[in-house]
Amino acid sequence: MTFGERLKLLREENSLTQSELAKKLNISRQSVSNYENGSRFPNDVQLLVKISALFCVSLDYLIGLSNIRLSLPNQDMEKNPQFMENNESPYSTKRNVLEELFLEIDNMPLEDIKKVIKFIKVINGKL
Structure with a gap:
């Protein structure tokens, strides 16, 4: 499963529209659409971290390196x-x-x- 497919799945599981997700991430709806359809990939690591935190999934899961969604809280x-x-x-x-x-x-x-x-x-x- 690609990053775009996972992003769309997570967005839909959380009953968010592309516009709602874009607002939460402080990006355009078109960017969300481009990520989901695979025509673009975020070039900002912090955006990936923000998406990971928003949906409580690991970065490995989000970018397709793992099928394990587990995301444990980061504590210092x-x-x-x-x-x-x-x-x-x-x-x-x-x-x-x-x-x-x-x-x-x-x-x-x-x-x-x-x-x-x-x-x-x-x-x-x-x-």
Whole structure:
């Protein structure tokens, strides 16, 4: 799936028109249209970051390097000592583990994914 296809999918999933999205991104509706139809690609990295944040997806997903939508919040761990331990944050470790988990799940059949979800709910006492 291309960047344009993903942008359109995300826009439609969020019930936004091209004009509404353009307004949120401070760009023209024509730019949104050009991105979606694949005739142009954003040349501003900050715009890609803004789109990623708006739709809560990773940049890798947005530009087609991954099928995993996961986007974890960016936090400045250096300024938050409660998360620091041995110069590595548990947040980073958790992110790495989650990315690995999602990579594994991404290749599984739907029925197996449902079993994994049920197993997680059992572990968390929700079933």
